[in-house]
Amino acid sequence: MKRRWIDRGFTVIELLMVIVIIAVLAVATAVTYRGVQDRAKDAVRVQDAAMINKALQAYNARNGNYPNEQSSDWEYSYNYPTTFISALVASDTVNAVPVDKVNTLSGGYYRYYRYTAGNYSCDATKGDFYVFQIIKPGGGQSPQSPGFSCSGRNWASEAWYTMGGYQL
Numbered sequence: 425m426k427r428r429w430i431d432r433g434f435t436v437i438e439l440l441m442v443i444v445i446i447a448v449l450a451v452a453t454a455v456t457y458r459g460v461q462d463r464a465k466d467a468v469r470v471q472d473a474a475m476i477n478k479a480l481q482a483y484n485a486r487n488g489n490y491p492n493e494q495s496s497d498w499e500y501s502y503n504y505p506t507t508f509i510s511a512l513v514a515s516d517t518v519n520a521v522p523v524d525k526v527n528t529l530s531g532g533y534y535r536y537y538r539y540t541a542g543n544y545s546c547d548a549t550k551g552d553f554y555v556f557q558i559i560k561p562g563g564g565q566s567p568q569s570p571g572f573s574c575s576g577r578n579w580a581s582e583a584w585y586t587m588g589g590y591q592l
Contacts, residue, residue: 469558470568472522479518490538490554501534502527532560544576551591557583
């Protein structure tokens with residue numbers, strides 16, 4: 425009497441091959457998923473930067489200058505998450521200034537500074553200027569970063585994303 429295929433079962437080799445194939449697919453899926461998450465976080469960071477830029481331009485148009493930072497140094501979102509660039513909120517330019525979702529010194533954060541006209545050999549006739557940067561874990565530079573530099577300093581090389589503007 426012939427044995428039916430269902431009675432034979434699988435060999436150990438066949439089972440191991442199936443397990444290996446499933447493991448390879450699982451790893452590939454996890455790596456791809458992580459890459460998608462990172463790109464989504466980067467997209468949010470760039471959208472935040474565009475919103476902050478619009479708010480800074482509106483503040484400048486309304487007040488004739490950019491807001492001062494809260495200290496004599498860069499204003500970091502991880503130090504002031506609820507009051508980051510608080511002048512924008514106080515002037516009703518925005519409801520809340522966004523901060524990086526990671527928002528820690530060792531992770532991702534945003535930073536802002538307003539310089540006086542002529543600082544770092546920037547064109548003094550254009551007035552005061554601001555620099556806004558996104559610091560991202562892992563470093564590198566975003567291809568979407570507009571950058572900002574003067575003959576005395578290139579801020580674009582210091583952060584993942586850099587933008588700036590003159591008071592005019």
